[in-house]
Structures are given as structure tokens and as C-alpha cells.
Amino acid sequence: MNVGLIILVVVLIAAVGYVLGRRRAVASSEGDVRRLHSLPGYYGQTVFLFAAVPAFLVMILWLLLQPLYIDATVTGMVDPDQSADYSTRELIMSDVRRIATGLDIAVDLGQVSEADIGSMQAGETDIRQRLADVGVALGSSVDQTVFEAAKSYRNLSHTLSIAMAVVVIALALGGAAFAYGRINSAFRARNVSERAILALLMLCSLVAILTTVGIVLSLTFETIHFFRLYPASDFFLSLTWNPQFRGGSDLGIVPLLWGTLYVSFVALVFAVPVGLLAAVYLSEYASPRVRAFAKPAIEILAGIPTIVYGLFALIVVGPLLRDYFAAPLGIGSSSSSVMTAGLVMGIMLIPFVSSLSDDVINAVPQAMRDGSYGLGATQSETVRQVILPAALPGIVGAVLLAASRAIGETMIVVLGAGAAAKLSLNPFEAMTTITVKIVSQLTGDTEFASPETLVAFALGLSLFVVTLGLNILALYIVRKYREQYE
Known part of the structure; x- marks a missing residue:
């Protein structure tokens, strides 16, 4: 399922939860909102937060970890012994991702069916032509192992995407149901809402710090890799x-x-x-x-x-x-x-x-x-x-x-x-x-x-x-x- 569609579904669930939570709060006060601990809107906000926040946090974490897991799994298929150097593995994985993307585009355009993908071979002229039609050119060096890895890459991506959609939507529904069940006239909804806003303000204040840390780490890792290939003394002291x-x-x-x-x-x-x-x-x-x-x-x-x-x-x-x-x-x-x-x-x-x-x-x-x-x-x-x-x-x-x-x-x-x-x-x-x-x-x-x-x-x-x-x-x-x- 598309990430944008998942976000839309979660937002709809949270919005519906807001409306239902507000109505339940008003109903629990028997028509007199003065008997509520908080204003009715706070109860709706509580249901909205419990539905949206956990679901979005899990989705963000999933999107960050999924590419790492897929790359590690597929890399083991094309290079089981990890004998190739870093640059060679990256080139192979680049071909794998490119072919997997081409298969997705070919399926979306109706040039290839899902049933045909399993039996495709890297050397087939027909599949090369179909992928070339969608802008993916297979060189003569692409062997069957890389092609099979691309198919596995694609299948694993689709499977994990579906699993993510199920988990995120289930979390949204579960969070909304949990918050909805807690609503009564004595529930301190305002405190929950204000703590969530405080957490949001703290997160916003950390954005600059986290961004700086991310920039430094990304530069540092690649710089360490560079110094493994080129002497640091020559880099800092050479005049040429x-x-x-x-x-x-x-x-x-x-x-x-x-x-x-x-x-x-x-x-x-x-x-x-x-x-x-x-x-x-x-x-x-x-x-x-x-x-x-x-x-x-x-x-x-x-x-x-x-x-x-x-x-x-x-x-x-x-x-x-x-x-x-x-x-x-x-x-x-x-x-x-x-x-x-x-x-x-x-x-x-x-x-x-x-x-x-x-x-x-x-x-x-x-x-x-x-x-x-x-x-x-x-x-x-x-x-x-x-x-x-x-x-x-x-x-x-x-x-x-x-x-x-x-x-x-x-x-x-x-x-x-x-x-x-x-x-x-x-x-x-x-x-x-x-x-x-x-x-x-x-x-x-x-x-x-x-x-x-x-x-x-x-x-x-x-x-x-x-x-x-x-x-x-x-x-x-x-x-x-x-x-x-x-």
C-alpha cells in the first residue's frame, strides 16, 4: 500500500475518533459539560492523539529500518560469503534496485503480469526489451543471480509494505479504541492533551540538534571510509x-x-x-x-x-x-x-x-x-x-x-x-x-x-x-x- 494512502487512512481514523470522543464526553456529562473535568474538545484530541501518534511513530521507524533489512537480506543472496569489496557490492545492489524498480513499472503499465515474473530469466530477450521500454536497460553482465535477487527485492518490499500498512492501521484503530474506552466525566483529558503538546514543542526544539547530529554522522561515516582508501596524512599535508x-x-x-x-x-x-x-x-x-x-x-x-x-x-x-x-x-x-x-x-x-x-x-x-x-x-x-x-x-x-x-x-x-x-x-x-x-x-x-x-x-x-x-x-x-x- 502506498505510504500516502496509509497516512490518509490513519488521519481519517483519528478524525473520526476525535468526533466520536467528543460526542462520548458530552454524552457522559448528561448534557451538562460543566460536569466534565475538561472541555469536550480535549476528549476528542485525546482520541486523535492515541490514534495518530503511535501509528505514525511506528510507520516512521518501519520506513527507516525496512531498506536496511531488505538490503542486508538481498546482499546475502548476491554475495553469500561477503567476499566482494564495498564498491562492488554497491554496484551490484544498484543493479538489483534498478531492475526491481523496472519490474514494478512494467507491472503497473501492464507489460508484465505478476504470474510471469516468477519464471523470467535474465537472459531472455523479451524481458530485456520490456524493461528497456520503461527505461531500464540490462547490460550483458547482468546474470541470473542478480536478476533473482531483484525479484526477491521486489517481493520482499511489497510484503513488508503490506505488513506495515496492516500494523499501522491496526495501531491506529487500537489506539483510538483504547482512548475512546477511557472517556468519562472524570477523565483528565486536558492533562493528556497538554502533555502531548509539550512533547511536540520539545521535539520541535530538538529538530535543529538532531539535524546537526545527522549531518555530522553522515559526513563522519563516509569520511572514515575515505581515509581507509586514502591516507589521512596525504589529505591534510599534501600541497597538490x-x-x-x-x-x-x-x-x-x-x-x-x-x-x-x-x-x-x-x-x-x-x-x-x-x-x-x-x-x-x-x-x-x-x-x-x-x-x-x-x-x-x-x-x-x-x-x-x-x-x-x-x-x-x-x-x-x-x-x-x-x-x-x-x-x-x-x-x-x-x-x-x-x-x-x-x-x-x-x-x-x-x-x-x-x-x-x-x-x-x-x-x-x-x-x-x-x-x-x-x-x-x-x-x-x-x-x-x-x-x-x-x-x-x-x-x-x-x-x-x-x-x-x-x-x-x-x-x-x-x-x-x-x-x-x-x-x-x-x-x-x-x-x-x-x-x-x-x-x-x-x-x-x-x-x-x-x-x-x-x-x-x-x-x-x-x-x-x-x-x-x-x-x-x-x-x-x-x-x-x-x-x-x-
């Missing part, structure tokens, strides 16, 4: 990035990390002064009319898609820097350079710095300004010696947030800085970053289990550690210096 999918690769992160930090540094050198001075002007000098226009205008920059910034770097900024700076000075001849990507990325980061800094500066108590003016300080002296020191933790946090955003940028670097992994101090030379190479290593028809592909996860985990370190540093600075001004 030269992936060769036919062997002999040199996958050093140092050139990519240098390009990432270099481009981000150029962007911050441009964005921080401009953004900070804009924030000071808007908060301390601009009239309300100017501020009402200028602040939204600056924040519009944050809403422009990064691909648009990349095109702007490719078409306008790059040729401008090449023709008027790099070429006349003899230090570059390409429109793709660190300076191009850095300047355009700096424009993108201006609203991050200015908006957050403006909010922090406005949060400085007016009493500190008045006290500075009372001591005879001018407005500029007050800004330099009172307001900016008081707002320093928030400003540093805004800068580090912008740095994290710059480190993770991809499209501007692709179009503005090029794809050359090199170590150079010349800002008018083409370089690349970690994010660009993550995309390039996972793009195209490549073997997923090869070191040249798995290196993307090692790069991603390294980038995650760098940005996490910046965020921790920002929190440390904010917490350490904020106490001086509270």
Missing part, C-alpha cells in the same frame, strides 16, 4: 590537488583551504568596513526618513540569489579588474580571480554586517550616550569611545557570521574565481575553494565508492569543523565581553 579517476590521484586539502580562506579574507576586508560604517551612519547620524529608505535598500542585497552575484562577477567585475588593474600592472590576464570573487562576495556580505551591527548599536542604552555628551564628548568621540566598545561583542559576532557565510559560498566562486587549485599570493590569479570542489567531485557519472568521490565528504567535514570553530569563537567573544556592559 589533482584528482584522477583512473588512479594516481593527489587529494591534498591545503590548496583548497588556502583558496577558501583567501577569497573569504578579501570579501571580509571589503564588507566589514563598509557594513560597519553604514551601520554607524544609519544608527547615529541618519534622519528617520533616510534610515527608513536606506536600511531596507541595503537589506535587499541579502535577498539577491547568489547565481546573480556570480553572473555579475563574470560579466562586469571580472573584465573590469582585468582590463584596468591586472593587465596594465602585468599581474594577471584572466577575468576569473580571487579579487573578482572576493569583491562581489563582499557586496553580498554587506547587509549581514550592517544589519546585525545596526541592531547591536541601537541596543546600546541611551543613557551611555547621554553620559558621554554630559562629559563634553562630541558625537564622533561618543561613537568611537563609548558606543562601538559597548557594541563590540555583537559586531564581532556579525563579522564571524559573515565569515561563515563567505566560507560556504559556491556559485560566486565558480563564476568569479575559477576552478584552479593552487597556492599563490596574487589576488588576480584564478583559484578555487572547498565548496566548489565538493560539487565537482560529486558531479557526473562517477563511481561513488572511489576515493575521488568520497573525498567530497572529507572536504565537507573539514569545512564544517572550520565554520563550527568560527561560531564557537563568536559565542566565546560575545559571552566574555558582554558582561562588562550589562
